[in-house]
Amino acid sequence: MNIVYLNGVFLPDTEARISVFDRGFLFGDSVYEVIPFYQGRGFRLEQHLQRLQHSLRAVRIHCELDWADILQALVTQNGGGNLSVYLQVSRGDTGERSHAFDEIMAPTVFAFCQPIRDIYQAGPDLVEPVRAIVTADMRGHRCDIKSTCLQPNIMVLQQARAQGAAEALQLRNGLLTEGTSSNLYIVRQNVICTPRLGSDILGGVTRQLVLELADREGIQYQEIDLDYEQLLAADEVWISSSTRAVVPVIEVDGERIGTGQPGPLWRRMYQLFIEFHHALMTGQSKDV
Numbered sequence: 001m002n003i004v005y006l007n008g009v010f011l012p013d014t015e016a017r018i019s020v021f022d023r024g025f026l027f028g029d030s031v032y033e034v035i036p037f038y039q040g041r042g043f044r045l046e047q048h049l050q051r052l053q054h055s056l057r058a059v060r061i062h063c064e065l066d067w068a069d070i071l072q073a074l075v076t077q078n079g080g081g082n083l084s085v086y087l088q089v090s091r092g093d094t095g096e097r098s099h100a101f102d103e104i105m106a107p108t109v110f111a112f113c114q115p116i117r118d119i120y121q122a123g124p125d126l127v128e129p130v131r132a133i134v135t136a137d138m139r140g141h142r143c144d145i146k147s148t149c150l151q152p153n154i155m156v157l158q159q160a161r162a163q164g165a166a167e168a169l170q171l172r173n174g175l176l177t178e179g180t181s182s183n184l185y186i187v188r189q190n191v192i193c194t195p196r197l198g199s200d201i202l203g204g205v206t207r208q209l210v211l212e213l214a215d216r217e218g219i220q221y222q223e224i225d226l227d228y229e230q231l232l233a234a235d236e237v238w239i240s241s242s243t244r245a246v247v248p249v250i251e252v253d254g255e256r257i258g259t260g261q262p263g264p265l266w267r268r269m270y271q272l273f274i275e276f277h278h279a280l281m282t283g284q285s286k287d288v
């Protein structure tokens, strides 16, 4: 049994109840975050909470809470350790189904934890490279909002899985955007290239860290438009997300990428993540 957080109360998951008229359930009218905690400490927590504020503001859900305190208490109540915290804020419940909403509503705030592996302890040799397919991006026009309206993402992910792939890289107006739950990078001639921020992609917290680490280490990067041909011709392809860090993609649409093995720049970036994580956990860095 897990302890979850629901509207100000910590309680067993089996006892948590949400109204059938909650707009998160009826309309997907809600936003969310997934935040890893290692040894009970949030990893890039502040950046996740900043993005939560961005999503809440964008959809005009008014909710100000001591997020860090709530999530830390939830993690502690679930025994600390290595956990990913899912946090969802929906616009709330009006006791009826109506598209229109009142500006002032009591949002539904729900959070729970799931155990995760400490990927940084495992090291790069234990990272499973993945295969991907490329599909049309069928999502709406505000992909910068971390909304729970994920049906287009799950449909194309399912298509990828049916083809023996682990991720679908999405293409919109001839340009690559991102994966269904990850940001995308290609490496060519030792330069990391990734689609620029905007309403076509989610501003990934891991993406931000990749670019910060590249900057710090003098690794060149570009935020630019990328198309299908550039993807297939890349030396390396990576995806990134909070619970997986950076993962090498070794095959796209059945075509081998580079040597067909995780590339040297990926290995270097993964090692930088491990060192960054280690510095956090041992208190050598204040960033959490």
Ligand code: PLP
Residues within 6 Å of the ligand: 034, 178, 179, 180, 181, 182, 183, 201, 202, 203, 204, 205, 206, 207, 240, 241, 242, 243
């Ligand atoms: N892009 C999409 C569509 C996502 O859903 C996610 C994470 O779930 C990401 C990118 C990666 O974001 P982050 O690094 O903040 O986990």
